[in-house]
């Protein structure tokens with residue numbers, strides 16, 4: 001049986017986030033984008049609204065809502081700006097949900113709880129200057145020394161680098177063992193030897209905070225290792241199953257924003273004696289946006305449905321992420337086109353949408369990585385086990401045999 005309707009709770013969350021975005025993000029976002037300013041009070045407000053731990057169980061300080069409610073939050077936030085959806089993706093999907101899945105009792109109590117409540121912020125440190133798509137090529141080292149690991153190396157393109165209280169950092173504990181030699185650690189910003197540096201002058205997501213994290217002889221207690229030694233690659237990949245879901249969900253919101261702006265403009269702007277919406281080539285662009293929106297939404301909600309049931313969803317998540325992010329970029333480019341020269345100016349939001357839409361086609365697995373994965377699944381070179389170990393289903397803790 002399929003149910004395409006929102007529950008009352010989901011509808012209430014959708015309205016809550018929409019109102020928040022309209023009142024507290026929209027009036028300022030153009031300025032924040034121009035000034036390249038990440039407004040941290042938005043995270044405080046998201047915490048007050050209970051949106052920093054949407055699908056983290058209540059026992060760990062979250063709201064205990066289902067995965068598609070997280071998708072709704074991501075879509076509505078990205079309608080405001082990709083920066084804030086990116087923040088929630090990193091904090092909730094990549095960090096908190098990973099701690100929920102792989103963390104032990106101590107780690108959940110000390111790190112997950114305050115993150116889910118929004119009193120602390122989490123980030124995710126995987127990518128390095130020499131290792132993006134090829135995760136197994138990371139060079140950061142973690143060497144055990146009694147009760148601590150000593151970490152050395154640098155991470156790049158880390159969202160919330162200057163904001164986060166904790167990072168999930170992936171490092172090699174056995175450099176000669178390829179992807180099986182990677183381990184995962186919770187690293188606090190306050191640990192001696194941690195420094196960060198946010199980037200300026202990015203193409204898009206200029207209202208966001210992204211940059212580098214450097215670790216120099218950072219002593220990380222062994223109790224902060226997440227999972228077993230050598231499990232880091234799987235932990236990172238399973239985190240990306242959640243992160244990519246949230247990115248795809250956000251892309252739905254970006255397409256929504258593109259359609260909203262384009263319809264308004266198509267009704268108002270006249271050429272050749274009639275609104276441009278009457279011209280068939282403008283209609284074609286709008287039709288493609290609508291198709292991209294509906295297709296992406298269905299792919300995202302299917303993944304949420306699978307996650308709720310604890311069904312392994314790596315293939316479906318990868319597909320949703322690729323299709324939704326491409327659809328969002330195409331929608332944003334067409335939205336600029338519909339606005340003509342006006343679309344090229346700050347006066348209208350669509351140029352920001354187009355700049356923002358490029359990063360999600362690259363981050364959390366480039367379009368090309370996802371295309372390769374889809375082809376490999378189709379050809380039988382790659383397969384997922386039916387169930388992923390430790391995957392919490394919703395209601396949480398009940399796995400399907």
Ligand SMILES: CCCCCCCC(=O)SCCNC(=O)CCNC(=O)[C@H](O)C(C)(C)COP(=O)(O)OP(=O)(O)OC[C@H]1O[C@@H](n2cnc3c(N)ncnc32)[C@H](O)[C@@H]1OP(=O)(O)O
Pocket residue numbers: 126127132133134135136157158159179180202204205208210233234235237238240241314359362363364365366369373388
């Ligand atoms: C403003 C701008 C902000 C920019 C922010 C940018 C930050 C980011 O983008 S975050 C990081 C993004 N990085 C990525 O998405 C990485 C992309 N790469 C990949 O997805 C992978 O490396 C990929 C698919 C190429 C891996 O392929 P490959 O090396 O063939 O590994 P693969 O054989 O599939 O898996 C290795 C093992 O992991 C396991 N595994 C793979 N996927 C998963 C999963 N989803 N869950 C659990 N286990 C998994 C496999 O079962 C296998 O296990 P075993 O060792 O027992 O055989």
